[in-house]
Amino acid sequence: MNDPILQVIDLQKRFPVYGPWGRLRKPKYFINAVDHVFFNLFEGETYGLVGESGSGKTTTGRTILGLNNSDGGQVIYQGVDLMSLEPREFKQYRRDMQLVFQDPYSSLNPRKRVGALLEEPLIIHKIGNQKERQEKVFETLDIVGLQPEHYFRFPHEFSGGQRQRIGLARALIINPNIVVCDEPVSALDVSIQAQILNLLMKLQKELKLTMIFITHDISVVRHISNRIGVMYLGNIVEEALTDDLFLKPLHPYTKALFSAVPDFLKDPNQKSRKILKGEIPSNAMQITGCPFHHRCPQATDFCVAEKPVMREIEPQHFVACHYV
Amino acid sequence: METIKQKENINEIRNRLLNQQRKLQRRKILSNRSLLIGALILLAMVLIAVLAPFIAPYSPSDMNVPNRLMPPSAQHLLGTDEFGRDLLTRVMYGARVSMFVGLAVSILSSVFGLIIGLYASYFKTLDHILMRISDGLIAIPGILLAIALMAALGGSIWNVVIALTVVFTPSIARVVRSSAVVIREQAYIEAVYMQGAGHFRILWGNIAPNVLSPLLIQATFIFASAILSEAALSFLGAGIPAPEPSWGNILQASKLVINKAWWVAVFPGVMLILSVLSLNLLGDGLRDYFDPHISARNK
Incomplete structure (x- = not known):
């Protein structure tokens, strides 16, 4: 591999x-x-x-x-x-490296229009001039399935699913790996x-x-x-x-x-x-x-005494348990 | 490409949306009675202050001793004071002082309070230093502190502004800091940090816009307090020096003649009450305007 x-x-x-x-x-x-x-x-x-x-x-x-x-x-x-x-x-x-947040309601700044919200990462990383950035924002809106008119809206005008799309767009706009x-x-x-x-x-x-x-x-x-x-x-x-x-x-x-x-x-x-x-x-x-010995049905004294290490039981299948 | 075709009418879409949002805002303002009344009275006060040199019937320093302490009449709508000066004119010119001091103090203390509050909310050590200083200033009664500062600086309108700015900045800084501390912990601030934004962008680009509404509300109340404090300082003889009219020193002069001439005390007092009332109404109205819960209920 x-x-x-x-x-x-x-x-x-x-x-x-x-x-x-x-x-x-x-x-x-x-x-x-x-x-x-x-x-x-x-x-x-x-x-x-x-x-x-x-x-x-x-x-x-x-x-x-x-x-x-x-x-x-x-x-x-x-x-x-x-x-x-x-x-x-x-x-x-x-x-x-970018993060998509769990809560789409608290992760978008309520005082910013979607356009400004999505443009911010581009400005931070000094990508393109104003026109190119705007173009990129429209392109990304399209990619995540939002309309161009959403550019001018505030986050509170969106539903949860749409907000998560905005969060996704914000993470993807600078082409992270x-x-x-x-x-x-x-x-x-x-x-x-x-x-x-x-x-x-x-x-x-x-x-x-x-x-x-x-x-x-x-x-x-x-x-x-x-x-x-x-x-x-x-x-x-x-x-x-x-x-x-x-x-x-x-x-x-x-x-x-x-x-x-x-x-x-x-x-x-x-x-x-x-x-x-x-x-x-x-x-x-x-x-x-073993971290699981408190609740494990198969736990023995050995499990309490020694922490199991990850072992490759089958190709690409790793388990941390003494008894597998 | 599709996006290019969409871009042609993007301005159209934008204008339509902005119009829609503006219309909603207008409706929200018009349905907010205390905001409207407060703003109207305040506007009248500001107009009087700005236009005083053009609309005042006399000069504020014209003395007419034979006509001293005349009751309100057609010639002197609000009567005359103990030197025979026209009271209407003096009250109008007094509005100039009050409005200028109020506006200057609320703007200056908002600017300093915003800077201090924002940085205090963001940097721990700075927070301890700045907030202990402001606690110290808050601990001294405002009017006493202002009198002490005026005694040191000497009486003039700019010194009144400086003294009152020192008095009111800590309370604005407190308000800004307490909202900024809450906002700093929001996920959207973490999001811009995660994208690699620096302190400046986080503070001014993302936290500051979110503390502006509490700041604006507080600033209108500071405006009212500054007008009252200026009047109090002038009344005590520590504010605007005598020949120049201010509501405070007109009231002080009226004290000696109040038994013979009630109008000298009443009219500047009424103006003072009206301006403070209008600002408090405006502040309450703004609070309702910015509060999403209240506007939802009204719909």
Whole structure:
């Protein structure tokens, strides 16, 4: 296989929690939101990151984009470790990496007309003169399926789906290589979700984008991704091509996650579902051993003692479990 | 190409949309009664102030001692003061002082308040320094601070403007900072940061337009407060020096003759009340105008 376009190596991010003294004293403890994440991103693919709330998938995406600083690890892009860059040096790489936000309502400036909103990234990166920029804006509006007259409208005049198209246009207008989609459809209703997903897939093919697609929705991720990484408590526990993963989930957490999706055609009484016991443990404490040992039906003392590493069980199918 | 064909009528579309938006705005303004009344009274005040040299029947310094303390009559519509000067003329010229001080103070303190508030909201260390200074200034009663500054600077109209700007800037800075802190955390600010925008673009291009409406509302109230404070300063003898008419020093002079000549006290007082009332109405109207919840309810 060819070289990855983006390599994420041992990425860590923890958030400090302060006591009653606030920032005057040292933090009481840390929340380990991203805890040793590794993955590679290959050109032209869609890499899905799935996991339940609090598993660190959004934080992973934001840290890669430099929206919060990391606490260890590397993100290698074009031979450069992005995490070691100063904000000023990071700027030139921002052109290649864009984010599509989750909430289309709060991510568009209410005081700007759509035209000005879309032109801003072009001005920031000093692309073209005024006329060329305007042309590019109209072109991009067309690409994402909006009308030229929308150029002069304010964001509040649009529906959620249209707003997400604007958000998409804003991310695509400077021709990025990598687009991180942070739950881009979870704020939309189901019929609009399908429209936006199909648009995303069409654009990816046409513009040869590489995407990281972050979601908690199993059916969405299955529809759109080539490869999937399953996250649990800040770790990727299983990674495989989409078809392999759905055909043969190996990690006990992946199995439980998939079985949580109701399928009334195959199993009308929902008897074969494996329901996990307990809650996701707090990631405030330092977890020893396998992050999943608290809830795993197959856990043994060995799982508590030693953290499993990712092993390639089948070609391109990696699992972090001692008993697979 | 299709986009080129679309571009031909893009101006047409643009004009149609802008007209539509303008029409909506006009309807919104016309249905807002306090905004309308406030603006009308204020407009009248400003017109009086601007046109005073042309419409005033006498000169403000013309003394006519035999006619001193005349009650309102056809010759002197609002009567005369203790030196026989025409009160209508003096009240009109007083409006000049009040409107100038109010406008200058609200503009200057808005500009400084906007700069201070924006930078304080964005840079942590600067925030602590600037906000402690402004807390200190707010802690001193405004009128006392203004009197102290006037005592140091000496009485003149520009010094009144400077003193009142110092008094009112901290409260504007507070308002701007508190809205800017909220807006800084919005996802759309994060979006422009993610695209690689610098501090200047984020602050002035994206945060500032969103704090303008609370700023404008606050500025109209500052306008009213500045008019009142100027009158108070002049009344106390720390503002505009005597021969030049201002509502404050007319009121001060009226104090000695109030038993014989009520009109000298009443008319500048009424003007003061009207101008402050109009500004407060205007401010309330603007608040309704900018508040999306209220306008939705009215529809």
